[in-house]
Amino acid sequence: MKRISIMTACYNEEENIAEVYAQVKAVFDVKLPEYHYEHLFIDNASEDTTVEILRGIAANDPNVKVIVNARNFGHIRSPFHGLMQCSGDAVISIVADLQDPPEMIIDFVRKWEEGYKIVIAVKEQSYEAQWMFKLREAYYNLLHKLSEVEIFKGFTGFGLYDKKIIDFMREFDDPYPFFRGLIAEIGFKAAKIPYTQPARPRGISKNNFYTLYDMGILGIINNSKVPLRIATLLGFLLSFVSFMTAIIYTVVKLFNWNSMPLGIAPLIIGSSFMFGIVLFFLGIIGEYIGAIYTQILKRPRVFESERINFKDEIQ
Template identity: 60%
Template sequence: MKLISIVTPCYNEEGNVEEVYQQVRRIFDELKIYRYEHIFIDNASKDNTLGILKKIAKEDKNVKVISNARNFGHIRSPYYALLQSSGDAVILFAGDLQDPAYMIKEFLVKWEEGFKVVLGVKTKSEESALMFAIRKAFYNFINRVSEIELTKNNTGFGLYDRKIIEILREIDDPYPYFRGLISDIGFESYKIEYNQPTRKRGITSNNFYTLYDIAMLGITNHSKVPLRLAAIIGFALSALSLLIALIYLLAKLLFWNSFTMGVAPVIIGLFFFSSVQLFFVGIIGEYIGSIHTQVLKRPLVIEKERINFEERIPNEEVLSK
């Protein structure tokens, strides 16, 4: 019997993890041809999420729990949990009940047909219309500037064959952009559309900073366009400045007595060029920050404890694979 790994990252999801567990269990109670393991990774929740997970794991050995020593963020923690899976296929399934559990069956059908990657793609969402529009605009932008074609409106929800996980283990990236890596690996993916429901309980841990962080990570990891734009715009503005200077010079020579330079153009020009410089200094800073993170080579997460795993895999062993 093939083993399917379900990976659920969670942070302050005490109101949802029990139902997430029950939904997955019901799915595999129907799918008798598979064995399964359900890996929850708790990112140092401040509520009773870990306590509930420990109770579930005590009653059901199919449930495995990893508890992080601290909050390592929404990028590193889920990725680390994927590397701890041992299934023939791995399904990333969020702990906020915004991923439809019934799609697990659809993922497995397409996997059995030979697809190494099966992705859930949001065509509609019951979340804020403004937020969905912003996300859509970001995906369109990053696809235009990226060196590879990224899957739009995919949050990571999907199935990944064991072969994909083995490749990810060989990629030594301490701060990975998971969605970009899946596209970068290059295997053909099958996409299943769905309507994302609203969160039933709790409050999302995502905020402007976390969304900005993942957006900039996607851009810096997969595009050099912003850096090249800095050079192109620099040349263009230099040429424009020279042209305006020549126009002012000619105007002054032709209309010496009536034409006055004025202070306003100087001030406006100064602030304009300063803002452009600061913008591109910030862009360069993002790339330098990305390099800095890579150079530090810190582990993805540090475990506090793990439950129902046969043996513990040290952090350094995982990173060295």
């Protein structure tokens, strides 16, 4: 019997974690009894009762494995580390807030049986706030256009990955990986299953502006050099325009020395505009340098404080 690994990353999800477990278990018990499965939870040092709930579940179900991180290692490193600890013939990533419908596991597995190494869920609609959905959609379109590899639009990471794909991802020596970019970089043909993302039933999202920005900018700098090229080209263009403006202004001033005012307002406006452009692209360059710095440090993605229901499996 083949084994499917389900990986759920969580942080302060005491309201939803038991329901996620129950729904995944029901899928395999009722719809996919021909498969063994494991459900691996990686907890990012939750401050509520999430870990206690997981300990109780794991004590009664040997299919459940739990990793508890020593501290909160963020929304990038912890889920990827969890995926790398899975040992199934295929691995499915599913979030803890029930916005990834567990019943789609059946569709993923059927497509995998057809021979696809990657099966992804593509979000076409969502019950989240429409302005947020449109903002995410605009970001996916931008990332798709800027990236040097094809980044799937509407793909959040929810999907199935064959063991071969997981093994490929283990070869990436990246301490801060952009998961969706790695999937695109590997390049295998993916089966796409459209879905409507349900609303979070309980609790509030643990994402904030910083985490969303972090993930968004990571996707761009890891998969595109276009911002750097824009900075270079815009620098040449503005330098040329500034040079031509200086020549024209000097000639006009020479012929109208007494009647042409100095024009403080244009100087202030022009200087402010130029400073804004310079600071913006300094920030872009800083993001790339920060990514390089992270790579050079080569720190482990997470440090674990506890493992539950792991026997002699290698980390």
